[in-house]
Amino acid sequence: MWGAHIEEEQIVLHYLGALDPGQSELIHRHLQVCAGCRALADEIVETVAALAMLGLPGEAASSGEDGDPSTRPGGR
Numbered sequence: 001m002w003g004a005h006i007e008e009e010q011i012v013l014h015y016l017g018a019l020d021p022g023q024s025e026l027i028h029r030h031l032q033v034c035a036g037c038r039a040l041a042d043e044i045v046e047t048v049a050a051l052a053m054l055g056l057p058g059e060a061a062s063s064g065e066d067g068d069p070s071t072r073p074g075g076r
Contacts, residue, residue: 006030006037011044 006027013019014027031038 005034006040008040008044011037011041015041015044015048 010019010023010027014024017024019027031041
């Protein structure tokens with residue numbers, strides 16, 4: 001899926017809930033231990049939140065993400 005770090009696209013798909021549970025779990029676990037990827041995930045969450053505040057339609061606006069990159073989609 002990725003080398004030493006998670007690709008940005010995979011993090012986006014993770015937060016949109018577009019990955020299968022196994023892939024999402026791998027990303028979730030990696031974010032718990034990798035500060036670099038967690039920082040990237042923080043930026044992505046901020047962007048998604050900003051777009052949601054603009055009222056743009058789409059999954060990001062209605063996903064209910066809590067903004068914590070160490071959590072995975074689905075309320076974990």
